[in-house]
Structure formats: C-alpha cells, structure tokens
Amino acid sequence: MGFRIGIDVGGTFTDFILALPDGGIELFKVPTTLDDQSRGVMNGIELLASRHGLDTRALLARTDLIVHGTTTADNTMIEMNGAKTGLLTTQGHRDEIDIRRGFKEDIWDPAFPPPTPIARRRHRFGIPERLDFRGAVVRPLDEDAVREAVRRLRRQGIESIAVCFLFSFLNPAHEKRVREIIAEEYPEARISLSHEVMPTAPEFERTSTTLVDAYVGPKLSRYLDRLERSLRDGGYRRDLLIMQSNGGIMTAEQLAKRAVAALGSGPTGGVIGACAVAARSGVSDFVAIDMGGTSYEACLVRGGQPEIRSFWNWQHRYLVGLPMIEMHSIGAGGGSIPARSVMAAAGLVPPSPTRTSCSATSTPRRCAAASSS
Structure with missing residues (x-):
C-alpha cells in the first residue's frame, strides 16, 4: 500500500492528512494561496514529501489516493464573486428566481434585503417555447x-449561461438544442442545463440550482483544471477525487460538469470524519463544527448519521435542490467583519442571533446589506 492524501482547501488555510504505508497518520497545514489555490496544494505536497526525504514526484508516484474537499464553491457564494451569469428560461418565467416562492428569511424585518442576484434581470431572457407536464411540445x-x-x-460580457425550461427534465430536446446554439454563437461560454444539473421538479428549485451551478462553475473548473494538471506534471497518475455535498465522491472531471455538487464539499468531509471518530468513541449524538477563516459550519448528527436533505436546501440564500448533508453555514470565520442592521439597532424588530453573509474580504457595505439581527 502506498501513501494516501486528504486535502481540504479553505479560504484561509489548506489542510493535509497523510496516511502512511505503515498505517501512521500525519497532519499538516499551509496558508491557502488565494490567487491560485492549486499552488498552495502543491506547496503543501512538496513540504510533506520533504519530511519523508522525498521530492514531490517520488511522493506522488507512490500515492494511491488523493481525496479533496474544497470550499471554493461555498466561498464564491459567501463572497458573491462568481462568474457573470445569464439565464435563458421559458418565456414568462424570468422573474421566478426573484419571487422565491414568497420565501423570506426574516419575516419580521421589512427592510431585510433580497439576495444579491446571480443573474441580474437584464441578463435573464424568456425564450418562446413550451412543453406540457408530460414533456410533449406545446410550442416549438x-x-x-x-x-x-x-x-x-x-455583448453584456456574460461568462456562464444557465438554461432552465419548463418540464425539460421530461424532454430535454429544447435545452440540448440551446446548448448547440450557444456553442455556435458563443463557444467560450460555460453552459449549465437544468435537466443535467437537477433532472426533476419543482421548477423554482431547478432554476435556482442551475443558476448556482452556472455561477460557481467557471471558478471551480479553472481551479480543478490547474490542480489536476499540476498533479499530473508532478507524477500522480490516478484520479483526483472530490467530496460531494451528499457525502460521496466523484472525479474532478465529473464535478466540473456539475459544480453545484461541490457546495459544502470541505465541511462535508469533516462531518464524515467526525462520524467515524465519534463511532470509535461510542458517541452517536453530537454536533460537528467546522470553523475556518472565512466561514463557520455546524451539523447535527443523530444516531451516528447526519441528515441528508433534498430540495429545501438554502445555501447562502439560494435554494439548491440536490441531496446534501444538512449543515448550517454562515460567513463568520476568523476574519469576518461583524455588522448589525439599522432596524435591529433601532429596536424595531425582535432580537435574534446575528446572521451575516460577510467575510474577511467583504466590504462594510456588503456586510451591512447581508446582515440582520
């Protein structure tokens, strides 16, 4: 048996766990290189190798497995610095993402702001087409x-395009044709098709999930491409495996096509590890906590198993309709900027724990707009 490496890239630190051929385990930490996170990963692997009298190529050649958890998607949503995104949807439905099923996180605060839009209204287009509830074409x-x-x-400079048509999960022909047209007209754009991202109803959940996929996809794909290339150049010849939000794993190539599944990737790995450690200690009911420099996650575990929820997963104020280990995340890590809303400060709303979506790199204005008390 060779080496096995676990990697968790956060917004502040990159953590490593090295499983040795003799069964021993080593933990290691390096600062995350925000300009290119793959560089920080390779720096850490180089330092791990040097501790065993090896160079990077020798260590990676003897490595059987690399499993990677990343908060790239989460930090992109927390800081709202993803790709400039557009939406193509069935005519008459472009405002569905703003209506949000009428849901509002704080019904007591009339000044509670809407979420920062992933796709601004001027970047959302209704397309004449229609399928019925059986998937039959009503309007070509x-x-x-x-x-x-x-x-x-x-012309608007959109980098990533989400496509979500009514009932496309029953008949994806229209969405597939749109992908062909985008490839002809704008081959540089990244494309997220709702029937591939979330092939099921309901409509709002599918639209929201597809938009999140389009928003985080380019940044995550670029990072994984760089990391895989660096690992290959360094001598690693196996698949790079990435933690999914449901507790499973997939290859980097698969995840690049369904980037939204990486939300909670890093913290999910922590929950799975916490369950294993707790089981060995005879503990079945506990709270798993993961606090980094950018965000803070908590997961309630009962009976030794975390709850996996589908459809009603609110992640950074957007609904993600994929199966996910239920965690609660706030942008309040070691470097966060606290803020209180004006309404709460004036005593006009019931007091409640501060909720913030700001981070160490957020502006005070963004923090104030994203916080409530």
Whole structure:
C-alpha cells in the first residue's frame, strides 16, 4: 500500500492528512494561496514529501489516493464573486428566481434585503417555447430568439449561461438544442442545463440550482483544471477525487460538469470524519463544527448519521435542490467583519442571533446589506 492524501482547501488555510504505508497518520497545514489555490496544494505536497526525504514526484508516484474537499464553491457564494451569469428560461418565467416562492428569511424585518442576484434581470431572457407536464411540445423552440438572446449575453460580457425550461427534465430536446446554439454563437461560454444539473421538479428549485451551478462553475473548473494538471506534471497518475455535498465522491472531471455538487464539499468531509471518530468513541449524538477563516459550519448528527436533505436546501440564500448533508453555514470565520442592521439597532424588530453573509474580504457595505439581527 502506498501513501494516501486528504486535502481540504479553505479560504484561509489548506489542510493535509497523510496516511502512511505503515498505517501512521500525519497532519499538516499551509496558508491557502488565494490567487491560485492549486499552488498552495502543491506547496503543501512538496513540504510533506520533504519530511519523508522525498521530492514531490517520488511522493506522488507512490500515492494511491488523493481525496479533496474544497470550499471554493461555498466561498464564491459567501463572497458573491462568481462568474457573470445569464439565464435563458421559458418565456414568462424570468422573474421566478426573484419571487422565491414568497420565501423570506426574516419575516419580521421589512427592510431585510433580497439576495444579491446571480443573474441580474437584464441578463435573464424568456425564450418562446413550451412543453406540457408530460414533456410533449406545446410550442416549438424559437431558435431565432435563442440566438438573439445569446448574442446579447455575449455583448453584456456574460461568462456562464444557465438554461432552465419548463418540464425539460421530461424532454430535454429544447435545452440540448440551446446548448448547440450557444456553442455556435458563443463557444467560450460555460453552459449549465437544468435537466443535467437537477433532472426533476419543482421548477423554482431547478432554476435556482442551475443558476448556482452556472455561477460557481467557471471558478471551480479553472481551479480543478490547474490542480489536476499540476498533479499530473508532478507524477500522480490516478484520479483526483472530490467530496460531494451528499457525502460521496466523484472525479474532478465529473464535478466540473456539475459544480453545484461541490457546495459544502470541505465541511462535508469533516462531518464524515467526525462520524467515524465519534463511532470509535461510542458517541452517536453530537454536533460537528467546522470553523475556518472565512466561514463557520455546524451539523447535527443523530444516531451516528447526519441528515441528508433534498430540495429545501438554502445555501447562502439560494435554494439548491440536490441531496446534501444538512449543515448550517454562515460567513463568520476568523476574519469576518461583524455588522448589525439599522432596524435591529433601532429596536424595531425582535432580537435574534446575528446572521451575516460577510467575510474577511467583504466590504462594510456588503456586510451591512447581508446582515440582520
């Protein structure tokens, strides 16, 4: 048996666990290199190798497994610095993402702000087309309208395009044709199709999930591409495996096509590890905590198993309809900036624990807009 390496890249530190061939375990930590997180990973691997009298190539050549948890997607949502995103949806439904099923996190605060839009209204286009609830075509896809919308999105500087049509999970023909048109008109754009990201109803959940995928996808894909290339150049010849939000793993290539599954990737690995440690200690009911420099996550574990929830997963104020280990996350890590809303300070709303979506890199204005008490 060779080496096995676990890597967790956070917004502040990159943590390593090295499982040795003789069964021993070593823990190691290096600062995260925010300009290129793959560089920090390779720096850490180089230091791990030197501790065993090896160079990077020798260590990676003897490594059987690398499993990686990353908070890249979460930190992108916390800091709202993802790709400039557009949306193509069925005509008449472009405001569905703003309506949010009428949901509001704090019903007592009339000044509670809406979430920062992933796709601004001017970047959302309704396309004439319609399928019925059986997937039969009621109105054919207007390809000219698609081409015009894609051209406008290109002129607007959109990097990533989400496509979500009614009942496309029953008949994806229209969404697939849109992908072909985007490839012709704007081949540089990243494309997220709702029937691939979340092939099920309901509509709002699918739209929200697809938008999040489009928003975090480019940054996550670029990072994983750089990391895989660095590992290959360094001598690693196996698949890089990434933690998913449901507690499973997938290859980096698979995850790049469904980036939203990486939300909670790093903390999920922590929960799975905490369950294993607790089981060995005879503990079945506990709270797993993961606090980094950028965010803070908590997970309630009962009977030795975390709850896995689908559909109603609110992640950084956006709904993600994929199966996820239920965790609660706030942008309040070691470097966060606290803030209180004006309404709470004036005593006009019931007091409650501070909730914030700001981080160490957020501006005071963004923190104030994202916080409530």
